[in-house]
Amino acid sequence: MNAAEPLIVGLEFGGTKCIATLAQGQTILRQERWPTGTPQTLHTMSDMLAHWQRETPFAAIGIASFGPLHLDRSAANFGHMGNTPKPGWAGCDIFGHFARRFAVPVGIDTDVAGAALAEGTWGASQGCAVHAYATIGTGVGLGLVVHGEAVHGHLHPEAGHMRIRRQPGDMFAGACPIHGDCLEGLVGGPALAARSPIAAADIPDDDPLWQVVAADLAEWCAMLILAVSPERLVMGGGVIQSRPKLLGLIARRSAQLLNGYIDDLNAAALECLIVAPGLGANAGPLGAVVLGQRALAASA
Template sequence: MAEPNLFGGIEAGGTKFLCGVADENGVVLDQIRIPTTTPDETLSAASAFFARAQGRHGPLAALSIGSFGPLSLRATAPDYGSITSTPKVGWSQIDLLGHFRQTLDVPMALDTDVNCAAVGELLFGSGRGLDTFCYVTIGTGIGVGLLIGGAPHGGANHPEAGHIRLPRAVGDQAFDGICPFHGDCLEGLASGPAIRARWGVPAEQLAPGHPAWGIIADYVAGLCASLTYIVRPDRIIIGGGVMQPVNMHEQVRASLERQLAGYDSSVAGLDMNTYVAAPSAGDSAGLTGALAMAYRMITRQWPMHWAIGAQQNAASTLAKVS
C-alpha cells in the first residue's frame, strides 16, 4: 500500500515560525511554534522539527515556506530563495531554501507570508469564491499579497506595496517616518513601530478615540485606493495587529470612499462593507496557505476538499502548542 502524501509548511514571521505537517486530506499531523531569534537558532529548530515529524509520520512529498521579506523569488537570480535586505536585524541575505535543502530532499517553494495568508483566505476565509483579491497586513511591517486569476502573483519578484509613498495625512506632516530605507513610506508611517515612535506607546495602548487612528486609517485607505486603481480586485482583505480596534475597518472604508471621490462608475458602485473586509480564516491562515501551496506543487491544484477540516484542525493544534 502506497504511503500517503505528506506536506510541510512554514509560516516564517518576524516574531515566530509556525511549522506544520499535513496529510493529503488537510489533517494537520504535527505542528510547532518557534520564536524568531537568530537565523541559526530558528532555522535549526525548524529543521529539527521536520526531522522528528518525518520520523513519526513518514517522508514529506513537498515543503512550502511563506516568509517575511523582502525575498528573492526569481529562479534565475544568484540569491534565489533568500531573504534579501530586510529591516529584521541579522536576517539579511539568509538563504532559506538553501538551509532546508541541506536536510530535506523534496520539491520546495518559497513565497511571501502575505501571499500564503491570501491562499489561506482563498480556501477558508474572506477570499472564498473570488478570482482576484488583495490581502494586506498592517503590523510590525506592512505587506500586500495578491491573488490574480486564483493564484499568487509575483511577476519579476513579489510586490512591495507596503513601501509606496502616499500623500501625508492631515495633522501628520511633521513625523519623518521610521523606514530605514525610505523614511516616510507607508510602512514608515503606519506600521506598529511607526505608531510607537510617533505617539510613544504601542498601538494596543492607544485609546479608541485617539486621533492616531484617523491618521492611520487615511494611510491604509490610500494604499487601498492605489490597489483599487492598479489591480481592481474583487476585495481587499486587511488584517494585522494595527487593524484590531473594532472600528478600524469602518474608518478605512469611509476614508477610501472619500479618496476615490466617485471616479469610475464601477468603482463608485462598490459596496464598501464587502469590498474592504477583515480576514476570517483564523490565526493559522499563513501556515495553512503554505501547506496548501506544498499540496499544489504535487497535485497542480488547490486542495478545495480541505475547506473545513484543515482550518479547524490547524486552529486546535495551534492552541495546544502556542
C-alpha cells in the first residue's frame, strides 16, 4: 500500500447485496454489506459514508451497479437506473443521490464494467487490450473493456439478455421476466432455483443440470469470442464461485463449438482465456474503487 494514494469509497450494487468499501489502492481498509432491498438502501449506505467521511475523509466515490444504467453524461437521466425488473429501482437516481450529498468526485458504471476494469488493473486481465468480465449470479452481465476503457454505446453491453441456441431436450421456459429464455433466464440464480428443488450450492457436481448450464454458457462464450475477440474472458459471480469446475466444462465445449475456426483457440488455450477472477470475490468491490479512482483523476 502506498501511503500517498488517496482513500476511495467503492459502492457495489448487486442483485442480492450492496457493498461499501473504503480502500487505498487495492488494499481494502473497511467494508460493510446490506441486502439490496429497496432504494431506501441508498440512504442507509450514504449515512454510513457520512460516518466514514467524518473519521477518515475520502477523496472520491465510485459506483458499480447492476443495470441497465443510463450513462450518457449529456442526458437528463444520467446515472439513473433503467428498466430493471428489480422492484422499485427503475428510474432511481443512483448517481445523483451520492453526488448531491458528498462534495467529492463521483464515478458510475455497471458492476460488470467496474469488475472488468479492476481485473485489467490488478487481476487476471492485466496486459490485455481487449478483455471482458462476466458475472453469472442472480443475473448475468458482461463488462467489455477495449484499450483501458469500458465500452458504452447507446447503452452498455446487456449481453446477459442475449438468446442462445437451446440445448436439445431442454424445455425449461426460462425465468427472465422480460425475455423468458434469454441466457439470464436459463442460468441465472432464479432460473437455477426454478429448475431444481435443491439449492444451487447443494446440487451435486454430477447432476445433469450442470452439463446444461455449461453448454448454455459455452454457446454464449463462443459468440462473444467471435464477436469481440477478447484476450481474456473472466467469469465470476455466485454460480461460478460455488461451482468452479464449470469453467473447464465451458472452455472445452466452447472449443467444440468453434470447431477449429480460430486455429489457435483449442480447448487448452480456451482454459487460459476463460478464467476465474484474479481478484476473487473482491473483483466487484474493487471495480467500484477503480471507478472512484478514475473519477478523481478526471477531476484533476
